[in-house]
Amino acid sequence: MAWSVGRICKGFLRLGLLSKQTQLIPVTSVSVGTVRTAVTLPSFLFPKPRDFSLPNSSWGLEMMRMYEHYNRQCEVETEGGQKQEGPWQKLPSYNRLLKYATGGVYLSEMIQSKARLFTRNIRNPGAAFEYVLFVNSEEQKCVCVLQAGHLLEGPPGHVHGGAIATMIDTVTGTHATILSGPVMTANLNINYRRPIPLGSTVLLESSLEKKEGRKTFITCRVTSTDGSKLHTETSALFLSISASHLLSGL
Numbered sequence: 001m002a003w004s005v006g007r008i009c010k011g012f013l014r015l016g017l018l019s020k021q022t023q024l025i026p027v028t029s030v031s032v033g034t035v036r037t038a039v040t041l042p043s044f045l046f047p048k049p050r051d052f053s054l055p056n057s058s059w060g061l062e063m064m065r066m067y068e069h070y071n072r073q074c075e076v077e078t079e080g081g082q083k084q085e086g087p088w089q090k091l092p093s094y095n096r097l098l099k100y101a102t103g104g105v106y107l108s109e110m111i112q113s114k115a116r117l118f119t120r121n122i123r124n125p126g127a128a129f130e131y132v133l134f135v136n137s138e139e140q141k142c143v144c145v146l147q148a149g150h151l152l153e154g155p156p157g158h159v160h161g162g163a164i165a166t167m168i169d170t171v172t173g174t175h176a177t178i179l180s181g182p183v184m185t186a187n188l189n190i191n192y193r194r195p196i197p198l199g200s201t202v203l204l205e206s207s208l209e210k211k212e213g214r215k216t217f218i219t220c221r222v223t224s225t226d227g228s229k230l231h232t233e234t235s236a237l238f239l240s241i242s243a244s245h246l247l248s249g250l
């Protein structure tokens, strides 16, 4: 069993976990030498997992406004009236990382089938983390619009510092993965400047600081949606990992 799980995971990592191709195009990748070829497969073979970052009835006006602000910029119209990709791309968000890979729904049933992503494990919409991520490849930035629900309380009426750290890790970790492939968080250095009221909508903005070998350095600011209030500032270090590092934990 360990052997077959290992082979599955190695194949999965070869696909490029969270890479642009695996997230946004329904293809499987076949590596031939150093060339990666995309092969379109019949969609019925790979049922689509649910994207949790689409609007639902719990989203407040500010959450919707910010979502629409970035979503509008995912597709732009040329002078000739043609639609084309805009500067931002919306990232889907599933309840397991495994589901980002083609065929991930099946992998997810085979490996630790009850495991769920921490930020997506509460079924009641609006109760905990409601969020959506957008990436801007040109500017090497990632933005997350977060509406923090009532189950995230720390100090009375405000969001728990651990819940804020969770979202920062999620956003910077996703960003680092897009930039560098499979990574793990080595260091998160968070300064909490101002508490976040429960139920409010905030922006998390993640930027690439630099890449050095296996190290990807990212900074992240959490602010009010108009940018006037700074809630937290973070510097994060991610280290690229090999398949064997991930498998050593199985």
Ligand SMILES: CCCCCCCC(=O)SCCNC(=O)CCNC(=O)[C@H](O)C(C)(C)COP(=O)(O)OP(=O)(O)OC[C@H]1O[C@@H](n2cnc3c(N)ncnc32)[C@H](O)[C@@H]1OP(=O)(O)O
Residues within 6 Å of the ligand: 097, 169, 170, 173, 174, 183, 184, 185, 186, 187, 215, 237, 239, 241, 245
């Ligand atoms: C969609 C949702 C996305 C969610 C993303 C969430 C991401 C996560 O939360 S991951 C989970 C939390 N992180 C972990 O559990 C990681 C646990 N730690 C580890 O596995 C390992 O320590 C790991 C992979 C980080 C580094 O180990 P390893 O690959 O052996 O690196 P190692 O050889 O020790 O160090 C390599 C370099 O990094 C540096 N380094 C390692 N750790 C640190 C650190 N904490 N701080 C600063 N530098 C560090 C070393 O000094 C070394 O530098 P240099 O090459 O200049 O000498």
